[in-house]
Amino acid sequence: MELADFERLLGVWSKPVKNEVEKGAIRKFADAIGDPNPLYHDETYAAQSRFGRLVAPPTFSRTFDYGVIPGLEMPTEGLIHGEMSYTYHKPILAGDVLYASFALTDVKERAGKLGRMILLVFTYKVENEAGEIVQEAKSTVIYRPEGGGAK
Amino acid sequence: MTAKRYQPGDHLTPLTKPPVTKIQLVKYSGASGDFNPIHTVEEFAKEAGLGGVIAHGMLTMGFVAQMLTDEIGEQGDLLSFGVRFVDMVRPGDIITCDGVVQEVKEEEGYQVVTCDVWAQKSPGDVRVVQGTATFRKPLA
Numbered sequence: 001m002e003l004a005d006f007e008r009l010l011g012v013w014s015k016p017v018k019n020e021v022e023k024g025a026i027r028k029f030a031d032a033i034g035d036p037n038p039l040y041h042d043e044t045y046a047a048q049s050r051f052g053r054l055v056a057p058p059t060f061s062r063t064f065d066y067g068v069i070p071g072l073e074m075p076t077e078g079l080i081h082g083e084m085s086y087t088y089h090k091p092i093l094a095g096d097v098l099y100a101s102f103a104l105t106d107v108k109e110r111a112g113k114l115g116r117m118i119l120l121v122f123t124y125k126v127e128n129e130a131g132e133i134v135q136e137a138k139s140t141v142i143y144r145p146e147g148g149g150a151k
Numbered sequence: 152m153t154a155k156r157y158q159p160g161d162h163l164t165p166l167t168k169p170p171v172t173k174i175q176l177v178k179y180s181g182a183s184g185d186f187n188p189i190h191t192v193e194e195f196a197k198e199a200g201l202g203g204v205i206a207h208g209m210l211t212m213g214f215v216a217q218m219l220t221d222e223i224g225e226q227g228d229l230l231s232f233g234v235r236f237v238d239m240v241r242p243g244d245i246i247t248c249d250g251v252v253q254e255v256k257e258e259e260g261y262q263v264v265t266c267d268v269w270a271q272k273s274p275g276d277v278r279v280v281q282g283t284a285t286f287r288k289p290l291a
Contacts, residue, residue, distance in 0.1 A: 083235045086233065
């Protein structure tokens with residue numbers, strides 16, 4: 001895809017996808033990071049905390065399915081993850097049923113030292129069953145159409 | 152118990168992680184669903200010109216998140232957290248996360264703390280992730 005193809009997709013949101021937050025998925029995710037926080041691992045401990053259930057670590061929403069933007073074909077090579085940011089509105093807890101969607105919200109082309117780069121900004125949204133916003137995230141991905149680099 | 156009062160210039164409690172391992176990258180791929188082979192398949196990563204597998208940027212961000220949630224404690228909340236990925240992390244690298252308080256406000260019984268955060272790798276002490284975070288902790 002070229003700049004103009006990405007530009008046509010600006011602001012087109014994926015259809016929200018239902019994601020169920022599983023305690024096993026939280027434990028595995030925390031385990032991969034090597035984070036022993038009992039709120040992520042120990043149900044009895046979490047039950048006595050103000051959260052009442054196992055809590056998801058701050059970057060856990062990376063694991064969600066955000067659906068498909070119709071017409072978007074992301075290259076699988078030549079991508080670099082440039083930036084990631086989160087705004088947290090509510091905690092994500094084991095057992096939550098959440099709806100996740102995303103859109104391409106900005107695209108720019110730059111001439112870099114290593115060739116042409118396309119900067120893609122994706123905005124991610126996670127809502128609960130009541131339609132309340134739980135978390136928002138923004139990810140900047142650098143795509144070098146001529147290849148090179150890695151995610 | 153009196154909660155710690157943050158002041159601009161205060162360091163957060165740094166977190167040094169055990170060396171990143173290839174097994175960890177396989178585990179993070181599985182746990183996160185990011186199966187890009189540059190993180191797990193040595194031949195693929197070499198062909199891509201990387202000289203070998205590299206860690207997911209999001210794994211290092213997860214380390215910084217661990218430092219933050221340890222700092223914040225169970226009564227506090229992380230409000231926002233963002234980073235730029237500035238250098239690559241490879242198996243064997245030892246990552247240390249750190250942060251410095253930039254601004255402190257008081258709001259409705261909470262102190263709201265904004266800080267610069269980063270992760271650096273050893274050897275070399277090169278910053279690999281650089282960002283900011285805002286959290287709140289009860290004043291009492």
